[in-house]
Structure formats: C-alpha cells, structure tokens
Amino acid sequence: MDLEIAYGSGPAEQTRLIRTPHGRLEYLRTQELLRRFLPARARVLDVGGGTGVHAGWLAADGHVVHLVDVVAAHVAQAATLPGVTAEVGDARSLGVPDGAFDVVLLLGPLYHLIDGADRARALAEARRVLRPGGVLAAAGISRYLSLLETGAGGTLTASRVAPIREVISTGAYDGHVGFVATHWHTAGELRAEVGAAGFSDVAVFGVEGPAWPALDAAGLGRFGDLVESALRAARIVEQDPLVVETSAHLLAVARWAG
Secondary structure: OOHHHHHHHOOOHHHOOOOOHHHHHHHHHHHHHHHHHOOOOOEEEEEOOOOOHHHHHHHHOOOEEEEEEOOHHHHHHHOOOOOEEEEEOEOOEOOOOOOOEEEEEEOOHHHHOOOHHHHHHHHHHHHHHEEEEEEEEEEEEEOOHHHHHHHHHOOOOHHHHHHHHHHHHHOEEOOEOEOOOEEOEOHHHHHHHHHHOOOEEEEEEEOOOOOHHHHHHHOHHHHHHHHHHHHHHHHHOOOOOOOHHHOOEEEEEEEEOO
16 A cells, blocks of 8 residues: 555544654653663654654754655654754665765554565665764564554454464464564564674564563553653563564664774
8 A cells, every 4th residue: 555645534644653652652662662772862863753753852862863754744743843854765775965964763664564664774884874984773673563453352262273373484474463564573583684684783672672562451540650650661671582573663773993
C-alpha cells in the first residue's frame, strides 16, 4: 500500500505515540535510549521521521535536526517545528552529502521496507551520510508483537493463529492486527542487517520491555500509576537475549567507523 494513502487515511501520525499506553511507553524509552547515545549538539538526520514527533524534542535538546520523509504532509508539518528543517525523500536514496551528519535515525524505514535489499540500501545510505564515528539508531518491530498484543488482549482468534505463526517464522506481517504490511525483525536479524551494512559496535535494545501488554490492558487512565514500574522492567532486560523480543519495538544502535 502507498504510504501517502495509508498514513493519510489512518489515525493521525502525530498522535501515534500518545493514543495508547504502549505508544507512550515507546516514546519515553526511545527518548531515553537516544539521549544515552547521542553526542551533545549533534547534527541529526531523522529519516522517515514522520511529523517530527522525535525531531521536535531533539531540536529542543540542542541538536540540529533535518527530517526526511516520503509523505509530503508529514514533511510540511515537521518543517513548522522550531529548529527542524524537513524535505520529502526516500531512505534508499538520500539527497544529502556524504559525511554530513553525526547521527542518523531510521526509526521507521526498516520495517516499511519489506524487501531485504531495500533495507540494505537504506542502511548503506545512512552509512554514507554519517561522519566517521557517527551514530546510527535503527528501529525494528518485534516478530512477537501481535502474539503478545492479541494474547494479552483476548483477541487471539482462531483466524489469527496462522498469520501470527507466519510473522514469527518469516517476518512477513500481513496487517492482521491493523497497520500496513511490513517486515518484522528478530533481534538477531536486526543486528545482522546493521552489521552487514558496515557498522560496528552493534547493540540491540528492547524498547518497551515485557510490561507493555499489561499497560494496554490497564488503559490510559492508569498509565501514570504503572509507567515507572514498566520502565524499570524494560531497563532490566533491555539486552537480555531471552526476553528482548517481548518488546514491541527493537532499537539497534551502532557506529560507523569510517
């Protein structure tokens, strides 16, 4: 499905990380992880940055942020944020010079690029535009997301068993719990793809941790009471190979040695 159509007809992108408890948890943990690894006052390229949900706070933190997205309406909205510039573009062919950025964020492209060769091209482009020693942060969706979401929410119907088995086995997500067709990763697969693109010191973190389905079950009204406990749980097992994929999202952080 064309992303202009998908994002234009679905819920507003700027509310994606606030309209559900697990979305709010994802936002907080993404902030936390990025702040841990980004250098001070970095030149940040936010590829697939949507309406600027992360670009806005990054600019407020003192970074110089340029956002690229395939959806023109998202770019127009992001360009209104203080300290953020934006342009329409494709993660596989970025219109920016070699070595121009200290940090490249790929917080959406790797799951929207269903073909592995396209993901490899996006990672190669990220490497090209990074300075030597620059930081890459690349997100993936865990293959176990829909299993945990439907199992915890009581919506794991008989008709969903086969597609859930398929996405766990192959990474091919067909839209069975909403959203567009995408590629979902294991932690090992995400680590391997980033490493194969020439990056070093690749570490993969679980973003939301294992408590996110419980937050969704409790509802937005109890988010404030439960979020600190969920954050602590996420931190404890953020790189534990036995449970890292219970997070809804994975975040690979790596460096380009140059």
